[in-house]
Amino acid sequence: METGELLAAAAEYAATLMAMAAGGLLVMMVAYRPSLWEPYWKVRHVPGPMTLPLIGHLHLVAGRGPDVFSELARKHGPVFRFHMGRQPLVVVADAELCKEAGVKKFKSIPNRSIPSPIANSPIHQKGLFFTRGSRWTAMRNMIISIYQPKHLASLIPTMESCIERAAKNVGGQEELTFSDLSLSLVTDVIGQAAFGTDFGLSKLPVSPDTNKGDKTAGADTGVEAKTSSEFIKMHMHATTSLKMDLSGSLSILAGMLVPFLQEPFRRVLGRIPGMGDYKIDRANRTLRAQMDRIVAEREAAMEHDLLAAPQQRKDFLSVVLTARASNKSSRELLTPDYISALTYEHLLAGSATTAFTLSTVLYLVAKHPEVEEKLLREIDGVGPSDRVPTAEDLQTKFPYLDQVVKESMRFYMVSPLVARETCEPVEIGGYTLPKGTWVWLAPGVLAKDPKNFPEPEVFRPERFDPNGEEEKGRHPYAFIPFGIGPRACIGQKFSIQEIKLSVIHLYRHYVFRHSPSMESPLQFQFSIVCNFKYGVKLQVIKRHKA
């Protein structure tokens, strides 16, 4: 056969295959139709924008990111429908209605919905975030007992030593990708506080060019650094690849469009090097293996009584393992797969969110000299400058820092949507929502609503001054970056303490300016949590205090 004929035959073969695949898909969709359209049918009375077949409104997020929810709330009111592929969400974008859904009617809306990126990721499903019912209540009660104020105060020296190490890294450079260093720092802190393990990530030099990280690490600090560098790359990948728009892996996309195709897609594509699913699968496996190893080592040490006074160890993992050993019901509750998932969840939930927030504080302060001046005055005023602040100092002596952190969280909210699901019919804002409805609260919309925050696009920490009119007049649930009600974030105080200690330490020694290579305005990726597209690149200026 001639080459031309071969090509024609191949093209015909490919066309036939594609036609068969399309036909097969159509048949499956028709067969699948009741469950495909049922979720929509049940909430069709809730207003929303025009819906495209299969992709729903995903194209809107792909184009405009989370800002689209503010636009939709303006257009359709505080309760509206948004279709994530075939799955409709009922978005609640009003402070009083968020209180109703998250607090007053918690019993009817107690669990989280499980979005496609998570359904694709078994490692995420057994943590506190996605467990349900009585298992969630039992696990939450146990974990919450760890995060008491006394325990948090006792973590200050650990946090400070990690911060000091990372700050030395800052000092050695004129310019750095601060968001990378920030992630290393908070991952080290969570490693120590949650597992009693030193990952040593913030020892590594951080290049202004994120892609050079691996090379630098390998050259300067040998095998340990290389392993750590690989670890953080995996960790970042696992966190940021859970995309909620049209840019996720193929199986995530399939999950949003035609859910029953997600698992077969994941299984097949997860084996093909180069595919997004392959990378996610690899990152999750590696991290999971690291977590399993840490858990197994600690378990063995506790069993053989190698650890001095194991009951007195207060890191998360030790407390969980001690609780498990204490009685039969705990052993049944905390099986090894749940312990690994909880441990891994801590790393995920506690690092990307806190690192993002710390980076936005530095980015925004660098952009607002008047804020920087006031902040430096406050920090310098609480001395001596080499004394580590106590938990009480953090609460009482740095009121402006408190406002700066809150305003940064409002301005760039790391978690603009909070996912919940009804377990029985419930009425919210005049709409009756059937059992199984995905109800998503929208703290990101509340944070940019001029009703709650006049001139929302202006960065003004003073709006959180407890004596100011704006703060006094605001709805108590208008600012909920850590969520709301019994299911709110368990790590709120932990992360605020860490962020404040970091800002104080850093500004005692340096100020920061935007690097000329930084884009403006900041670009984001919208995954399970918000992340920077290109990183926060800063110039470092050593302070010479009078």
Ligand code: HEM
């Ligand atoms: C700036 C830092 C952080 C932010 C903005 C943040 C935000 C959130 C939000 C919005 C939720 C959902 C709450 C809801 O449904 O009402 C949440 C839940 C959660 N967060 Fe955080 N978080 C942060 C840090 C942390 C840290 C440091 C940890 C762990 C030490 C953590 C662990 C969790 C867990 C386990 C949940 C699930 C709680 C449950 O379902 O019972 N978070 N977080």
